[in-house]
Amino acid sequence: MNIFDIIGPIMIGPSSSHTAGAARIGRAAARLLDDEPVKAKITLSGSFMRTYQGHGTDKALIAGILDMPVDDLRIRDSFEIAQKKGFEYEFILEDIPDAHPNTALIALEGKNGGCVTMRACSVGGGAIRVEELNGLAVSFTGAMDTLVISHTDAPGVIANVSSLIAGLGVNIATMQVFRRNAGGDAVMVIETDHAPDNDSVRMIRRLRGIRTANLLLKL
Amino acid sequence: MRDYSTIQELIELAKNAGSISEAVLNAHAESGEDREEARRRMTESLTIMRESVKEGLNPDARSVSGRVGGQSHMLLRAVKQNKTVGGEMLGCASAYALAAAECNACMGRIVAAPTAGACGVLPAALFSVQEEKGYSDEALVRALFTASGVGRVIAVRASISGAEGGCQAECGTAAAMAAAAIADLAGAPIEACMDAAGFAIMNIMGLVCDPVGGLVEVPCVYRNIMGVACALTAANLAISGIRMIMPVDEVIEAMRRVGRQLPPSLRETGEGGCAACRLYKQEDPA
Numbered sequence: 294m295n296i297f298d299i300i301g302p303i304m305i306g307p308s309s310s311h312t313a314g315a316a317r318i319g320r321a322a323a324r325l326l327d328d329e330p331v332k333a334k335i336t337l338s339g340s341f342m343r344t345y346q347g348h349g350t351d352k353a354l355i356a357g358i359l360d361m362p363v364d365d366l367r368i369r370d371s372f373e374i375a376q377k378k379g380f381e382y383e384f385i386l387e388d389i390p391d392a393h394p395n396t397a398l399i400a401l402e403g404k405n406g407g408c409v410t411m412r413a414c415s416v417g418g419g420a421i422r423v424e425e426l427n428g429l430a431v432s433f434t435g436a437m438d439t440l441v442i443s444h445t446d447a448p449g450v451i452a453n454v455s456s457l458i459a460g461l462g463v464n465i466a467t468m469q470v471f472r473r474n475a476g477g478d479a480v481m482v483i484e485t486d487h488a489p490d491n492d493s494v495r496m497i498r499r500l501r502g503i504r505t506a507n508l509l510l511k512l
Numbered sequence: 513m514r515d516y517s518t519i520q521e522l523i524e525l526a527k528n529a530g531s532i533s534e535a536v537l538n539a540h541a542e543s544g545e546d547r548e549e550a551r552r553r554m555t556e557s558l559t560i561m562r563e564s565v566k567e568g569l570n571p572d573a574r575s576v577s578g579r580v581g582g583q584s585h586m587l588l589r590a591v592k593q594n595k596t597v598g599g600e601m602l603g604c605a606s607a608y609a610l611a612a613a614e615c616n617a618c619m620g621r622i623v624a625a626p627t628a629g630a631c632g633v634l635p636a637a638l639f640s641v642q643e644e645k646g647y648s649d650e651a652l653v654r655a656l657f658t659a660s661g662v663g664r665v666i667a668v669r670a671s672i673s674g675a676e677g678g679c680q681a682e683c684g685t686a687a688a689m690a691a692a693a694i695a696d697l698a699g700a701p702i703e704a705c706m707d708a709a710g711f712a713i714m715n716i717m718g719l720v721c722d723p724v725g726g727l728v729e730v731p732c733v734y735r736n737i738m739g740v741a742c743a744l745t746a747a748n749l750a751i752s753g754i755r756m757i758m759p760v761d762e763v764i765e766a767m768r769r770v771g772r773q774l775p776p777s778l779r780e781t782g783e784g785g786c787a788a789c790r791l792y793k794q795e796d797p798a
Binding site: 294295296297298299300301302303304305306307308309312313340343344346347348349352364366368369417418419 | 536540543550553554556557560575576577615616617618619620621622623624625626627628629631634656657659660661663664667668672673675689725726727728729782
C-alpha cells in the first residue's frame with residue numbers, strides 16, 4: 294500500500310469509485326481502441342446504473358474516453374467537449390448478471406474503423422479492473438504500464454513476443470494469457486516496469502499471429 | 513527492515529529515524545520512489561487541499577442533486593460575525609472541512625484523504641491549526657507524511673472503505689490521521705501522536721455509512737465537520753499527556769471487527785440510517 298493511495302489520488306469529486314474509477318475505465322477503453330474514438334455505447338450496471346447522475350459517472354466515463362486524467366477539471370464539461378468534437382455516445386441502463394456492482398461495458402468505434410468492446414469495474418479508491426475484452430474474459434488493472442496483445446493461440450507466438458520485449462531491455466513484471474479455446478482467440482497481458490515506445494509496439498504488431506497490440510500507459 | 517504494517521512497528525521505526533514523518537518517508541523511499549519526488553508530491557497535495565477549501569467556499573457552487581453547495585460559505589460568514597459558539601478556530605475548522613467536502617460534492621478537484629467522501633477532515637485540521645499557531649507549510653507537509661503513515665496502517669489492518677467498514681473507516685480514519693498530524697505539529701512525543709489517532713478511532717467507533725440517495729452529499733459533507741472536531745479533541749487529549757489504556761493497534765483491530773459486524777444496509781448501500789429517512793418534498797429533486 295502506497296502512502297499516495299492514502300493521501301491521494303488528486304481527483305475530481307465526488308467519488309473515487311464512481312467518478313475517478315469511471316474516468317479510468319473510459320481511458321482504458323480508449324487506449325485499447327488504437328484509433329480516434331467517434332462513437333460509444335456504454336452500458337451501466339449495478340450501483341453505476343442507480344447513482345451515475347449524482348456521481349458524474351457518465352461525465353467521467355466520457356472524459357476518460359477523451360483521454361482526460363482523473364484530476365482534469367474538464368471532466369465536468371465532458372459532454373459539451375464531446376459534442377464539439379462530434380463524438381457521439383449513448384448510455385444504456387441494464388444490470389449485467391453477476392457483474393461487480395460498479396460495472397461499465399463500453400463499445401467504442403474509431404474514426405478509421407477500429408472497434409473495441411471492454412467491460413471493466415471500479416473496485417474502490419479509484420482502482421479499476423478490466424474483466425472482458427472483445428468478449429474474452431481477462432483480468433488486469435492498468436496500475437502499471439501494460440501491453441495488451443490480441444493474438445491467435447499457437448505455438449511460439451508468446452515466445453516471440455517475450456523475446457522481442459527482452460531484446461528491448463524492458464523488464465516484464467507480470468504476464469498473463471487468456472484464451473477462448475485451443476487454437477482460437479487469445480489475449481496476452483504484459484505489465485512492464487517501464488513502458489516500451491510506440492515503435493516497439495509496432496514491431497510487436499508485425500509478429501506472426503498478432504492481431505492487435507496496444508500500450509495501456511499507467512492510468 | 514524499514515517497512516511497517518502496525519502502529520507499534522511505526523513507533524519503533526520513528527524512534528530510530530527521529531520522527532514519524534521521517535520513518536514514513538524512509539519506508540516509502542524503500543519502495544523505489546525518490547525522497548525529493550515524494551516531498552514534491554506531498555507538497556502538491558497540500559496545495560490542492562488548500563485550493564479545494566477555497567473553491568468549496570464559493571456560495572454559488574451546487575452539486576448535481578442541488579442538496580449541497582453554499583453551506584460552508586454560510587457557516588464561515590456566521591463564524592466571522594461571531595454568531596457561532598466555540599470560538600473562531602473551531603468555527604473555521606468546521607467551515608473548512610465542509611468547504612473541501614462541498615468542493616468534492618460539486619465535482620471540484622480534491623485530494624482523497626483517505627477517501628473523496630472524507631476529503632475535508634485533514635485539510636480543515638491542518639489549515640485551522642496553521643492559522644492559530646503559525647506553523648509553516650513545510651511543517652504541514654511533514655504532518656501529512658505522519659498522517660499518511662497512520663492511514664496506511666489502518667488501510668492494511670482494517671479498511672478505509674465505507675462499503676466495507678462504514679463511515680468510521682472513512683471519516684474515522686481521516687480523523688485518526690488528522691489527530692496524529694496535529695499532535696505531531698504540536699511537538700507531542702511519538703507515542704502520544706499515535707495515542708491521538710487511537711483516541712480519534714475510539715471516539716468514532718461504529719459510525720455507519722448511510723448516504724441519502726447513495727450520493728456523497730448528505731450526511732457525508734457534515735460528517736467531515738464531526739471528523740475534524742473529533743481529530744482536534746483527540747489531539748488535545750494526547751498533547752495534554754493523557755494516555756490510551758490499550759494499544760492503538762488493538763483499537764484498529766476493534767474498528768475492523770465492528771466494520772464487519774455492521775449490516776450491509778449501513779455500509780454505503782444507501783438503504784439504512786439517514787438514507788432511510790423521509791425527505792422534505794421540496795428538497796428532493798432526485
